Amino acid sequence: MILNPDHITIAVADAGPAIDFFALLGFRKDHVAIIDGGLPARYMGMPDMKAQHITLALEGADPQFEIQLLEFEPTPGADPGAHPTNLRRRGFNHLAFRVDDLEATTAHLVASSVTVLSDEMNYVNRKLRLFEGPEGITVELVQRDS
Incomplete structure (x- = not known):
């Protein structure tokens, strides 16, 4: 049963901007590991994989929730397909985080030059807003009505 x-x-070309972005949302670096082949690479089906594996943990989350960044060496080329923020494409669509104050969190992200992708929307007893995250992923913030 899922708990x-x-x-x-998230695979990233440069971990620095991704670490900075997720820090704005309360994630802190937990640990960094270097994958240079071995068991982790075989587990992922890439026996020759070389990457930095950076774990960011959400402060205060119980149970713990992590964003794990993979910075491959060498950096893979850009995907020639649809831009990741195109929510109509198949596969990964977006990552959503629950917040207690959407307006304050939006102001915090905008002040840090994060790109807003939508106006605020009220939908099914919650306020929603989309932002562009690292590597062009779409991040949604959700404030649920009490």
């Missing part, structure tokens, strides 16, 4: 989300992994 709760544990982590999401």
